[in-house]
Amino acid sequence: MAQRQTHYDLLGIGPTATATEIKSAYRKAARLTHPDHGGSAEDFAEVTLAYETLIDADSRARYDRSYGTESSYLRGKAPAGAGHGSNPAPAAGDSVRFGTNGSRPTTSDATIYLPGLDEPGAIDRATSVSQVHGAPRKRGIFGAQARLARENRTVQLISRQLLPLLPAARLINGLHAPGGGYIDHALLGGYRLALVHSMMLPKGVYRWDGTSLLRDGKHIDPPKIAPLVHDMQALFPEMNVTGWTVILSPDGNLHEPVIDYARGGEPGPMNAVNVVNAVKLVREMKMFLGTGPAPHVVDRTILGRLLGGMH
Incomplete structure (x- = not known):
């Protein structure tokens, strides 16, 4: 199976790209992939996810620490040595990032409440x-x-x-x-x-x-x-x-x-x-x-x- 593109690959930028460069790259990619301009909903969703991950400093830092192994997790298989050394096993919160069978979450996946409905929260x-x-x-x-x-x-x-x-x-x-x-x-x-x-x-x-x-x-x-x-x-x-x-x-x-x-x-x-x-x-x-x-x-x-x- 071919290596899955990273968020940087999808936007056509390097790992040192600035916020301004990320925004500019996303505008171009969004125009190319939007269904109204002949693209597909799947491709548009991918580039939008890439933008939203990289434009936020905290989520970008987390991604930079993990994107080298993300393609393995998306296939539903942890990389060799996961949980034993520098490659961490998927955390409990991965149910937010990954949907059914390890794929990207969609609206058809079971609704997740954070915190859970049985846990104390701001609302009942x-x-x-x-x-x-x-x-x-x-x-x-x-x-x-x-x-x-x-x-x-x-x-x-x-x-x-x-x-x-x-x-x-x-x-x-x-x-x-x-x-x-x-x-x-x-x-x-x-x-x-x-x-x-x-x-x-x-x-x-x-x-x-x-x-x-x-x-x-x-x-x-x-x-x-x-x-x-x-x-x-x-x-x-x-x-x-x-x-x-x-x-x-x-x-x-x-x-x-x-x-x-x-x-x-x-x-x-x-x-x-x-x-x-x-x-x-x-x-x-x-x-x-x-x-x-x-x-x-x-x-x-x-x-x-x-x-x-x-x-």
């Missing part, structure tokens, strides 16, 4: 296993009924179209933002976090270039979600945090309105802000949350911290 068992937490709420004395209806539409979309496919994902609605204001929805999957806001716009074709949303030359301001992503990333450095604005159609058509993307504006995990319609949100969330390094894990500590920020 019933809260841990529930997939949906909270609901859209009034803000201040007067609640905007249109906003509440729009947010409820988003909750229904995620609950019906996405959560059944991602057993370990958790949806938290109505969060206080760290710097003030609110986060409509937070979608947690393994060690990835998507912040989701919404807009209701008429049918038609809109253009998104990564910063501006246009229709017939008219500029439309999407929700200002980039600062929220920045603040939440600072609060949860162990997470990969991204922002998403879903544009909903008044008649409930998931394919409307149509979003036309300028070069550089396509949705992706490297963007602080992404603009999508309903069907694209479901597709991109399946990709973003389902291809992370531990999509089958519910970290009860992180979930508890998020729930503590609900208003």
Whole structure:
């Protein structure tokens, strides 16, 4: 069997690459492997896992100590001398990194809770296993009924179209933002976090270039979600945090309105802000949350911290 490529090989960089070089290499590899550009979900997941491992100093250091033997563990066979000398045997925590038969974990693997459901944690068992937490709420004395209806539409979309496919994902609605204001929805999957806001716009074709949303030359301001992503990333450095604005159609058509993307504006995990319609949100969330390094894990500590920020 051929030697499995290391994370460095997958990104086309050397072991001494800087954080800037890692980010640049990932952007190129992500564009080449993303299914929207003719790549495969498997290849895209591999390069994303490589990026998330190497961009964090602690996980990179752990990887650098072990990647020489990782290919043997992925085949389900420890290298010769494992546990006897410098090559350590797989630790108990490897169930987070490796799924069924030693393969990379997927959403179909049995859900793992950290700490376990029988161990003390920040939240109780019933809260841990529930997939949906909270609901859209009034803000201040007067609640905007249109906003509440729009947010409820988003909750229904995620609950019906996405959560059944991602057993370990958790949806938290109505969060206080760290710097003030609110986060409509937070979608947690393994060690990835998507912040989701919404807009209701008429049918038609809109253009998104990564910063501006246009229709017939008219500029439309999407929700200002980039600062929220920045603040939440600072609060949860162990997470990969991204922002998403879903544009909903008044008649409930998931394919409307149509979003036309300028070069550089396509949705992706490297963007602080992404603009999508309903069907694209479901597709991109399946990709973003389902291809992370531990999509089958519910970290009860992180979930508890998020729930503590609900208003």
